[in-house]
Amino acid sequence: MQTSTLLIERKRHTATIWLNRPERHNALDEHVIRELTHSLQQLAGETAIRVIVLAGCGTSFCAGADLDWMRRAATFTATQNREDAQALATLLKTIYRSPKPVIARIHGAAMAGGMGLVAACDIAVATEQAVFGLSEVRLGLIPATIAPYVSEAIGLRAMRRYTLSAERISADKAWQLGLVHELVPADALDACIEKLAQQLALGAPQAIANSKSLLRQTAENSTADDSWLAETASLIAQTRTGAEAQEGLAAFFDKRRPAWQEETR
Template sequence: MMNYSTLEIERSGSTATVWMNRPELHNALNETLIAELTSAFRCLNEEAAVRVIVLAGRGKSFSAGADLDWMRRAAQYSEAQNLDDARKLAAMLKGIYRSKKPVIARIHGAAMAGGTGLTAVCDIAVGTADARFALTEVRLGLIPATIGPYVADAIGMRQSRRYFLSAERIDAATALRLGLLHELVDADALDARVAEIAAELARGGPHALTAAKELLADLRQSTPLDDTLLDDTAHTIAATRVSDEAREGLAAFFAKRPPNWH
């Protein structure tokens, strides 16, 4: 794992926490933070000892969105330069969303614009009552393009129509109702709850967790009326049942012992 200037990587057991570490700027996104998040998730996905990844922010905020200096520079870029810049942001978001390992978002304070996007790309999002979100891009003459697919996936198209256009603030209770957050906890219980969820995730088979995420991607593209999908799921479970991991999991269950990955 390389050294980072905008991140801290903290390990506890099988959990790795990726701390965005620009507290004086509320962990605002710039080209360096984007590149380092891309690198960190790529590396952690290759570490067998890491079973769960937590994304968190140091200081008062999770992430307040785009860094103002970065936005100011981008305003002077050509379209080609902006395309290159946007593709790097898109690659970072995709890398987190498609992580082979479960990702938990630890949310407190501001999670605005890009911070809302970072929340949406994580598999599970746990936040505190002071968490606040918004898709503020239209007020700057922009649109939430790169984060849009993930936010719409998280809260649905009908709600997205409202919040993409209104740019209004979304408080923690509303985020919970929309599905952007899975749980709300007291601030002093946030780390303990994230650790509890990470421990539950780590009980799953490593390959099974990855395969479950791939299954979810397939299910988004089809419906139970699609016979091809139903046949594919039958083939998938048949292949899974004869895997070494599944045999170990079932053997451990019947022997009333932990499986070898636990």
């Protein structure tokens, strides 16, 4: 499947969305944002797809915002600018809240908005030569829509440094900061992602979606909040009586694969 800015490849239980503007280093503009958001929403509803991979064609993952788009936005009305900015915020939220695990496949540059895409994904795998950065202040901008996701990934203290300095972040430093989960040689990138996708597909689909929701709520609450701790007890109590839990436990005791794993064989 191909759109004007994307390639979408399906292989067994995994869908890979390729940003397909290599001549622009896969920079984001209103067309990429609209098509990527729509594709993610569509894949979220496909039961045969268990894992989504976000990747970039050419030499870069994503170089951030397309500067021609930024130049055009400077001439928008206040209402147009808010709507335009909201579209990017919606894209990042769509990635972050996808019921399916989303893996970032990173090579080359992942700058500014590209770094935001990485942070919004559940798992990030990068080549040893990848480079990251929050370059906005050097253009008179701020990393507004990506800040919640990057801050969660690397922590607010590190976010302060790299937002204000706009210095480049090496792949090794990104791994140390927690932005990237795995660093691999370029020729091992796809094999690493395929292995991760296989592991993710072993999980029950609804349990994965509910676990992602649980983790978001955990980030918003505290162990000092008794009502939240009581809610977690309610959540596991409800889950135990669900169809997936019943099938998973029965499969364990019967020494067989649960139904959702049979579907991906």
